[in-house]
Amino acid sequence: QLQLQASGPGLVKASETLSLICTVSGESFNGRTYYWAWIRQSPGRGLEWIGSFYSGRGSYFTSSLESRATISVDASKNQFSLKLDAVSAADTAVYYCARQRRTDFDFWGQGTLVTVSS
């Protein structure tokens, strides 16, 4: 059974960079078959798609975050990561990593809470 686990610092200072890693287990990590996504959830905004990494095609991001977000993949470690620059209180959320089929998200990690402090 595929499992995803997001991890990273639970507290980040405003204006700094948020860095999260998603570790994939339970089956071979195959970047060519699936896409990999980051999604966040905050009380005021509900679920928000951040962006996705498409093997061989690069990354796509929601327009409001594309200037600050980066997604990369390390297939040798079965991991993909998210970096979000210049964070503010508005970036406080539970961050989920997910496996994406072309048009939906079929497996989700448990999520990790990131709080941005001033």
Added chain:
Amino acid sequence: QSALTQPPSASGSPGQSVTISCTGSSSDIGAYNFVSWYQQHPGKAPKIVIFEVHKRPLGVPNRFTGSKSGNTASLTISGLQTDDEADYYCSSSADSNNFVFGTGTKVTVL
């Protein structure tokens, strides 16, 4: 990209049916047959219950049905059970390889 619009809440008694709407635009729901629905219990990750408008993943009971008309998609849960009490979110593909989620609906089983 604006969030898809869902009613904040919906409710029904055990055994009854409840339908949740999800309204978007001609740039998302109206343009693609790529609407999915997710169930989220408190403190848990979302779980997919419908994809590509009306398809059910393995293991999801046929009490969950999805449909779409124009810019609005719907999720119907029939034969309500206590475990169906959760938040439900719709999602749609949108222009330029984007995805947009709905505002979420809290389903209460009375």
